[in-house]
Amino acid sequence: MKVAMAEDRGSRRLRIGILDNDVCALMMIDMLIRHRKPDMEVIWKETKPQRLMEHITYDALQPDVVILDLVLNGISGVDVCRELRRRSSTIRLIGVTAYPLEQYRARLVDAGAQALVSKDSVGSAMFVDVLRGSNQHGFRDEVADIVQDGSQEFMTPRDAYEHVRGEVDVRGISQREIGILSMYARGMTTKEIAKSLHISVGTVQSHTSHAARKLGVRQRFEAIRICQQQHLI
Structure with missing residues (x-):
């Protein structure tokens, strides 16, 4: 199995x-990490995405891993993941959710995460493997509550950073412009589209x-x- 491996930290604890x-x-995730894993430390825990971004932007001490709930008040955890990835090429991003994993998998891959985990498995040996970026306990893609690779493969932090930073912002393109490009894609001529x-x-x-100008081409x-x-x- 292919796993997005973590960089060597030496002897220090995983932040x-x-x-x-x-x-x-x-509090549950914090407790499980603090009391069960002496080689790990929680350097901050937040309920608001804005506070997370402040840590990433201003703190001298940066985390090795960020655990992200995917259902937040007023904003998608997938969007938070993408914005965080735009700012960091080294932090491992782990999405957690109580909902079916396939509901988020493709979008989370595209947003630059390294793994997707069911909340039911938080605290398990396999979850610890995910945090460390390893596979000591031999879980496979068939494992229902942890997904790290497969047909939609999670990338390393560096590759995910380059992927997200290279994305084209398509939000400015109008539905009419999309419709016209779609007609061209189906083989219609300019006159046929106009008619x-x-x-x-x-x-x-x-x-x-x-449309082309908005897309940078x-x-x-x-x-x-x-x-x-x-x-x-």
């Missing part, structure tokens, strides 16, 4: 940060140009490729 808006769950949408050829070309085929990669069309 861990925790984000969970459920105070009881936060179908009851707009002029010039308007079609203008929308296409605007010049050519229509490049804009179509990006939209396909982002599953917009």
